[in-house]
Amino acid sequence: MRVWTIKEPGSREQLTLENRDRPEPKDGEILIQIKAASINRTDTMTRQNQSLVKPYPILGVEVSGVVIENQSSDSRLDPGTKVAGLVNHGGYAEYVTMPADRAIIFHDSLSMEEAVAIPEVFLTAYQTLYWLGELKPKQKVLIHAGGSGVGTAAIQLARHLSEACIFTTAGQDHKLSVAKELGADHVINYKEESFDKIVSNLTDNKGVDVILDFVGASYWDKNLSSCALDARWVLIGALGGTTVEQVSLMQLMQKRISLKGTLLTPRSDDYKAELTKEFVEKAMPLIEAGTIKPIIHSVLPFEEAKEAHRQMEDNENTGKIILRVSE
Amino acid sequence: MRVWTIKEPGSREQLTLENRDRPEPKDGEILIQIKAASINRTDTMTRQNQSLVKPYPILGVEVSGVVIENQSSDSRLDPGTKVAGLVNHGGYAEYVTMPADRAIIFHDSLSMEEAVAIPEVFLTAYQTLYWLGELKPKQKVLIHAGGSGVGTAAIQLARHLSEACIFTTAGQDHKLSVAKELGADHVINYKEESFDKIVSNLTDNKGVDVILDFVGASYWDKNLSSCALDARWVLIGALGGTTVEQVSLMQLMQKRISLKGTLLTPRSDDYKAELTKEFVEKAMPLIEAGTIKPIIHSVLPFEEAKEAHRQMEDNENTGKIILRVSE
Structure with missing residues (x-):
């Protein structure tokens, strides 16, 4: 062959x-x-x-x-x-x-x-939103890199599986248009606006329950201030640097934040099989019906x-x- | 009255x-x-x-x-x-x-x-070990402040509910003796030894699955290096400072660490009721039998x-x- x-x-x-x-x-x-x-x-x-x-x-x-x-x-x-x-x-x-x-x-x-x-983008999005992010119905989620493969998948899953309130960021307007079409409620061009201020204004200063963070260091303070009480902050990339100069533990404790690091590297075969099974049950009917694209x-x-x-x-x-x- | x-x-x-x-x-x-x-x-x-x-x-x-x-x-x-x-x-x-x-x-x-x-020390120990730390049977746990109220409770729960392999630290030898009597496998006087080296040596460099951290900033690097893959690191105090300089996100991601901040402040009434119910079911029989003291x-x-x-x-x-x- x-x-x-x-x-x-x-x-x-x-x-x-x-x-x-x-x-x-x-x-x-x-x-x-x-x-x-x-x-x-x-x-x-x-x-x-x-x-x-x-x-x-x-x-x-x-x-x-x-x-x-x-x-x-x-x-x-x-x-x-x-x-x-x-x-x-x-x-x-x-x-x-x-x-x-x-x-x-x-x-x-x-x-x-x-x-x-x-497989790759949707399983990753499902894993980070649900297994790590523990997103519950109608909760608020901030999805960075909303124009990326995982970002576009996560927006659709959060919309159609969870009726979430979705904030997303990207650096180009055409990516934000795609994100909006796919179901994001609030799209933010990070080159023009501060996402933390928008999140704060639109949530009565309460913040979001889940963050999918591909950016890391350069967004640290803004992500921290965007976290609601009991937020799950999933760190899956560090496009904006890997070293944070100063981390305040008090805010992590006061907001009872779970910061969960992960990499898109191999997990065990059992983990992949279980993730695939749950994803197929929950999301494939909506993909086959054309609701999720x-x-x-x-x-x-x-x-x-x-x-x-x-x-x-x-x-x-x-x-x-x-x-x-x-x- | x-x-x-x-x-x-x-x-x-x-x-x-x-x-x-x-x-x-x-x-x-x-x-x-x-x-x-x-x-x-x-x-x-x-x-x-x-x-x-x-x-x-x-x-x-x-x-x-x-x-x-x-x-x-x-x-x-x-x-x-x-x-x-x-x-x-x-x-x-x-x-x-x-x-x-x-x-x-x-x-x-x-x-x-x-x-x-x-109530206070055992519910806190149960909550941090199991609800936040997700300790599974026979896993490895590092419990700082092993002579404290929550520390002594956590050591006993980890010993008798989970048959865990327990590392603990304290600064006084009589506290370490108590910790050992209550079930800790490895007791470490932090004034005399580096706990991260001992954890590393005794786990084939693999680290522990759960850390109960009352210390924060001053132990940051040592705790990070003591984390196993997929570790849950529960931050419940900051006796050693609240500001960490130069945090490497790459290690959090590579080890897929969940860092969970919490404070012993009021949770909702429902949360307390549910925690009490589970604690009574799982731990009270052992306390009434005199196994846990x-x-x-x-x-x-x-x-x-x-x-x-x-x-x-x-x-x-x-x-x-x-x-x-x-x-």
């Missing part, structure tokens, strides 16, 4: 199409004929990882396609079933194996390109992996960048 | 014995004839609170005694029942009312003095409230200071 790997760790020019053997599913796994594969930030990082040794891995962690062999006991995954999901590597290829309990089954209302845009930036032919990496590395995308592997 | 209140906010000399009317229980409340009352830090702070207005409150938030009138629908609380629990004020008195769902029923195996030593420093006659405040303000106690109100 044809796969994308690298000649040596380095620039996009190191990407190379090779032939490899089709993988064999082990007990508890399914074999998928891949129809579409997503580009993720981790792929461009793997491509440049100087500590890799040969044979270099097949890139790609997110696929959609059709089951062609089911070595699990789950009869819903018999051949012909359409699935999407996360794999540990091997996504830029014609076939891949996946633990059966990580497969997201979908039906004809979704295209292969829409389905492959779901996967956001796609571009769909490219399989041969154009270099161009796909360029789009990601130039930060051109607001939604997923997708390779179409086969019809 | 005789009560302790204040002439004016200020020193211990302002404490004064007065006569007040016996309170009337409202719907959902019980009236208690008080047998014993505990001294708490909040009492000495109330005594000095310059913003109080007349009539000044009756001091005291923790009592044990016998129900003499039951205005709730809970027939377990009928007259004659022995109870202990937290009240909002009015504890240094002969009678007090209490919401019925905050009463901890106890039996003859416990004396009134033992019972009154339970309330720790008492001194028992004084009701008339000696000034001496009781002196003992607390001079930090003489390792367990509760108690007033005996009536036989």
Whole structure:
């Protein structure tokens, strides 16, 4: 089968199409004929990882396609079933194996390109909003980077699963328009306005119950002052720096804040399986009904992996960048 | 009835014995004839609170005694029942009312003095270890201030409810001996040893799952390095300062730490009722059986409230200071 790997760790020019053997599913796994594969930030990082040794891995962690062999006991995954999901590597290829309990089954209302845009951003958004953020119905949430993949997913989940009151920030007006369309109540251009003042004004100085924070240090004080009593503040990125000069513990204590650090790095297989199961139950019906929409930036032919990496590395995308592997 | 209140906010000399009317229980409340009352830090702070207005409150938030009138629908609380629990004020008195769902029923195996030593420290220890710290069976926990009221309660709960591996710190060897007797596995005199090195050595560099932190700023880096992956770090005091310089968010994220601030300030009545209910179910059988022991420093006659405040303000106690109100 044809796969994308690298000649040596380095620039996009190191990407190379090779032939490899089709993988064999082990007990508890399914074999998928891949129809579409997503580009993720981790792929461009793997491509440049100087500590890799040969044979270099097949890139790609997110696929959609059709089951062609089911070595699990789950009869819903018999051949012909359409699935999407996360794999540990091997996504830029014609076939891949996946633990059966990580497969997201979908039906004809979704295209292969829409389905492959779901797993990574929606599972991350679900995990941070609900498992870490413990968002309850009608609570208030502040979602930074509202135009990002996880941001757009989180806005939709908070809107349709929780009827939340949603504040979101972004630095470009077209991203704020998208956020508003997807269900954000209050959109804030952080280059023009102070989000903490707006949150304070619109919540009677009470603040929000949950913050999804991709920014870290540079927003520290503003996030702290935006927290309501008993707020959950989920720290999932540090685009604005990792070192906070001064932290006041008294405010963390007085507001009874839970600050929860996390990274989008591998969790255990059991964790992923349980997260996938809950997400499928709660959110997939709304995605299949078209209420919640996967956001796609571009769909490219399989041969154009270099161009796909360029789009990601130039930060051109607001939604997923997708390779179409086969019809 | 005789009560302790204040002439004016200020020193211990302002404490004064007065006569007040016996309170009337409202719907959902019980009236208690008080047998014993505990001294708490909040009492000495109330005594000095310059913003109080007349009539000044009756001091005291923790009592044990016998129900003499039951205005709730809970027939377990009928007259004659022995109870202990937290009240909002009015504890240094002969009678007090209490919401019925905050009463901890106890039996003859416990004396009134033992019972009154339970509510505040054990409910706080239970709340921080389990509700905030989410301690699971056989996990590792680091309990600072192991000789304090909450510390000694937390060590016993972690030992007998969770078979935890318990690290504890204190600054005096006799406190460490008590901690060891109560069930701590590893006791550390922070004046002589670095607790983070000991935690690291004894956990194969993995760290602990839960930290009960009464210290704050001065232990920040050592606590951070003592956290295991997915640790819950409960910040319940800042004896070592409230401002931390140069906080690294990357470590909070990489270790997926939950830092949870809390203060021993009023929570909602519902929260207190639910916490009391769970604590009674899980821990009271072990306390009544004598497996878990309330720790008492001194028992004084009701008339000696000034001496009781002196003992607390001079930090003489390792367990509760108690007033005996009536036989």
